[in-house]
Amino acid sequence: MNATDVRRIGTGFLMLTLCVVCGLSYADWGIGVSVGDRGYHHDDRHFYHYYDHPHYGYHMHFLPDGYYTIWAGGTRYYYYDGLYYRYVGDGDYVIVAPPAGAMVTAIPSDFQPVVINGVTYYANNGIYYVYTRHGYQVVSQPVVVAQPAVTVVVAPAAPAPVVQDTFTINVPNSSGGFTAVIIKKSGNGFAGPQGEFYAEFPKVSQLKVMYGK
DSSP: OOHHHHHHHHHHHHHHHHHHHHHHHHHHHOOEEETEEEEEOOOOOOOOOOOOOOTOOOOOOOOOTEEEEEETTTEEEETTTTTEEEEEETEEEEEOOOOTOOOEEEEOOOOOEETTTTTEEETTTEEEEEEEETTEEEEOOOOOOOOOOOOOOOOOOOOOOOOOEEEEEEEEESSEEEEEEEEEETTTTOTTTSSSSESSSHHHHHHHHHOOO
16 A cells, blocks of 8 residues: 555545534534523524514524523423523424413513502513512413592581671660660771771770760
């Protein structure tokens, strides 16, 4: 065997080795590797995130790197960044609506707190979570309970005080009887029947001088 034959055999062996390695890499890329409850799939394709808002029912042959395996209602789901996947066979996964009861440790920032019927929910686009000590749990859309109408009873306004501006004073007279003297409020004082003015309410003794005869 000469040097040329040796080179040909070496070249052929090298090409065969490259084909085997490439075949293994392709198989690893196509199937993916799963460890425990967290999965890692090697793929350089675009992975959907929640903010991409992909349609439910979208099919794919791979899962994003870092997905979690969760169970809800006895069914296994795969969760990553707000999206839920189900395996439907033949290496095919489909994006599904968040299943009620699913529990995850983190949700996208799109979900904002909203208080309904006194309970704080984290909601976005018709999807609702409640926070528990175990994490965030998917719940059905809450039904707003109508609050009973409140009847406000307004107390009637107090009647305006009656201001008396006319006073009748019985003044003793010289005949042994009484003379009715009408005093009226006038400005800052009081006026008598004969037009006299009193700065203060007149006393009987004052009135007797004029009306006690």
